[in-house]
Amino acid sequence: xxxxxxxQLSWVDIDPDYSNRVGYDHAFLGDGLVVPLxxxxxxxxxxxxxSVTLKYHHFAIRLHRRRxxxxxxxxxxxxxxxxxxxxxxxxxWHLDPRAPHxxxxxxxxxxxxxxxxxxxxxxxxxxxxxxxxxxxxxxFHWSNCAPQHERLNTAWWAAVERHVLDTADVTDKRVxxxxxxxxxxxxxxxxxxxxxxxxxxxxxxxxxxxxxxxxGYVVRQDAPVRNAIEEAEQTAGVRVALDxxxxxxxxxxxxxxxxxxxxxxxxxxxxLATEQVDVWGRQPPAVQARxxxxxxxxxxxxxxxxxx
Numbered sequence: 001x002x003x004x005x006x007x008q009l010s011w012v013d014i015d016p017d018y019s020n021r022v023g024y025d026h027a028f029l030g031d032g033l034v035v036p037l038x039x040x041x042x043x044x045x046x047x048x049x050x051s052v053t054l055k056y057h058h059f060a061i062r063l064h065r066r067r068x069x070x071x072x073x074x075x076x077x078x079x080x081x082x083x084x085x086x087x088x089x090x091x092x093w094h095l096d097p098r099a100p101h102x103x104x105x106x107x108x109x110x111x112x113x114x115x116x117x118x119x120x121x122x123x124x125x126x127x128x129x130x131x132x133x134x135x136x137x138x139x140f141h142w143s144n145c146a147p148q149h150e151r152l153n154t155a156w157w158a159a160v161e162r163h164v165l166d167t168a169d170v171t172d173k174r175v176x177x178x179x180x181x182x183x184x185x186x187x188x189x190x191x192x193x194x195x196x197x198x199x200x201x202x203x204x205x206x207x208x209x210x211x212x213x214x215x216g217y218v219v220r221q222d223a224p225v226r227n228a229i230e231e232a233e234q235t236a237g238v239r240v241a242l243d244x245x246x247x248x249x250x251x252x253x254x255x256x257x258x259x260x261x262x263x264x265x266x267x268x269x270x271x272l273a274t275e276q277v278d279v280w281g282r283q284p285p286a287v288q289a290r291x292x293x294x295x296x297x298x299x300x301x302x303x304x305x306x307x308x
Contacts, residue, residue: 012133014094014140015057021138023055024074028176031210035176036270037062037074044266045071051099054143057135058124061143063102064183067194069146072180072267073118077164079173083125083132091115096141103142108193112228116148116157116199118179123164146181147195149224156219156253157199163302164203176204182218182264190229197222200261204272214272215279215307216256218264218296253299255306257281260295279307 026036037060040050050071051063059075093115095103109115117139124135138144148157164177181196188195198220207213257280258273275281280288280295287306291297299305 012130012137014137015134018055018096018098021055021057023053024058024060024176025076028076028078029174029204029206029212031206033206033210033212035204035212035272038072038178038267038269041262041266041268051102054096054098056119056124056138056141056144057131058126059119059135059138061118061141063099063143065102067183068102068104069183069196070118070143070180071183071265072178073144074176074178075119075123077123077173077175077177078126079167079171079175081126082122083127083129091140093140093142093145096143099143104145104147104193105142108147108191109145112150112224113147113195114150115145116152118144118146123177146199147193148199149221149228151224152199152219152221159302160201160217160219160253164201173205178202178204178269180265180267188225188229190225190232195225195229197225198264200256200265202258202261202269202272212271212277213279214258214269214277215305216258216261218254218256218261220252220254253302254292255280255297255299255304257295263295 024037026034029035037053040047045064049064049066051065054061054063059073061070061073063069064071093105095105119139121136121139124139125132126135164175167173167175179201180199182198182200183194183196187197198218200219201217202214203216204212204214258269258278259281261267262269262273271277280297283306287297297304297306
């Protein structure tokens, strides 16, 4: 299928000069509020596990070297400077030359797994056309890609992404968003890749009276991953040891305390994980009583979110 006239597309080639990326801005919220990048806790994530910070246009990523996937991404979103895209070329993904051995690429990404953006396509796209399009192009690095089952990527994960972006856009908010997979040592293996069974997001924004606020999500894909591996075993005759405790019957989203996400990931989120900032910690006892486990509450839809 022929592409439309390039003049009608809002994409450009990836800039090969990586020295000009500013990356993630920890002071983006303004008014003296600082939201630094997460860092390894030194126990579950020991020194040397994470790559150097890879800076892109308006976002940054740190890779988990052994897993060859991102440990987390960090993006600044400005609802007041959104750049309206007018088209899209077919996806073309690129290896970041700064960490060539730390990125999972094809041929892993084929059905039922999609190339899930950790930093969504539109989140860093802001400002004048050229820098906005450079930010969009930077989204298509393998470092920003994670194996998401199609039932997760096109449903809960996409809904969370739209919710964050629409909120920032409608209210002209500035928000900082961290995202990543939960990388567990017992994650199952498919096609030579350990597949994460859950993903998380932490959103930080400026609340009333210049007050830092934070909200956490977790989305699980245990069931469809299990089914995909069982199907692969039947067709390829490959046996894989499975360990899926507390298996939900479908892809499921949860509101999560930031401190709970820190425990799951081995990352430290500083002030975002304190009860004074984390909206979960600010909930009345009646809301916290509905949790299914410490710091986790199952959601039927995003409308179930408690914002304190």
